[in-house]
Amino acid sequence: MKNIKAVFLKQLSDTLKNKTVLIQFLMFPVLVIIMENAIKLEDMPEHFFAKLFAVMFVGMAPLTCMSAIIAEEKEKNTLRVLMMSNVKPAEYLLGVGAYVFVMCAFGTAVFAAIGGYTGADLVLFIGVMSVGIILSELTGAVIGIFSRNQMTATSISVPVMMIFAFLPMLSMFNDTIKTAARVTYSQQLSELINGIGVSGITAESLIVISVNLALAVALFTLAYRRKGLE
Numbered sequence: 001m002k003n004i005k006a007v008f009l010k011q012l013s014d015t016l017k018n019k020t021v022l023i024q025f026l027m028f029p030v031l032v033i034i035m036e037n038a039i040k041l042e043d044m045p046e047h048f049f050a051k052l053f054a055v056m057f058v059g060m061a062p063l064t065c066m067s068a069i070i071a072e073e074k075e076k077n078t079l080r081v082l083m084m085s086n087v088k089p090a091e092y093l094l095g096v097g098a099y100v101f102v103m104c105a106f107g108t109a110v111f112a113a114i115g116g117y118t119g120a121d122l123v124l125f126i127g128v129m130s131v132g133i134i135l136s137e138l139t140g141a142v143i144g145i146f147s148r149n150q151m152t153a154t155s156i157s158v159p160v161m162m163i164f165a166f167l168p169m170l171s172m173f174n175d176t177i178k179t180a181a182r183v184t185y186s187q188q189l190s191e192l193i194n195g196i197g198v199s200g201i202t203a204e205s206l207i208v209i210s211v212n213l214a215l216a217v218a219l220f221t222l223a224y225r226r227k228g229l230e
Contacts, residue, residue: 003087007095008102011069015103018072021065025103028057029110036114050115051193052169057107058132059165059186063140064157065100070144071153089224097137104133121196128196131209132189136164138216145223185212 015022035049045051073079082092108129117125140157147153168190171178181187188205195202 003091004095004098007082007087007092008099011096011099018069021068024061024065025107028053028061029107032111032114047115050111051190054108054111054115054129054193055132055168055186055190056165057104057111058129058136058189059168060136060161061107062100062104062133062136063143063161063164065103066096066137066140067143067147067153067157068150069096069100070141071147071150074144074147075149093141097141100137100140101130101133104129108133117196124196124201125193128189128192131213132185135185135209135213135216138213138220139164142216142219142223145220145227183208185209188212 032049032053035053036047039049070079073082079092083089108126111129112122112125115125139160143156143160144153147156164184164186167177167181167184168187171181171187171190178187182204185208188208192201192205
């Protein structure tokens, strides 16, 4: 726990220095505050932007941040120094994962406040967002582990991030895209968030998210066994 805490605090202290990571945590929470207060259209669903940007935030921020942090520290040999200081790879990954999760939790709090969630709806919203953050973290960690440097990580994470972050939005306007997107966890998270207080949790969403989680864990295990944190 001491090593995990040390890694966590190190990442926390580097937040202001790493503008690429910092902007991921701030962009969508700031956008949702602006859009919810500046744009009012007839027949627009209540808290439309809060629900839309919450899903995009989950599909983008944890994924890109995890991949960027791991790849950057591999490139700068920071990881090698940590390993020589008796920090185990699992401890490092847990420390970075905890840092990204906590930073994303602040964004989740903003979306929950803007979305007006209270009581059981608030608990469900936080639970859905937390599952999405963990899934995106695992995906980002896989990319970071496989990447030799930050440039490689960015070239891989951007198209992957665009799939998970933008498919739910595009599916609102195209039935073909919606059908294809149903197998992704971000689409199911979108449907769960939009269903809070209306339709609740569906079996399809639970099954798809569980399959996506199992696949993410399998890919992470494969990446870790093949590449480690070399």
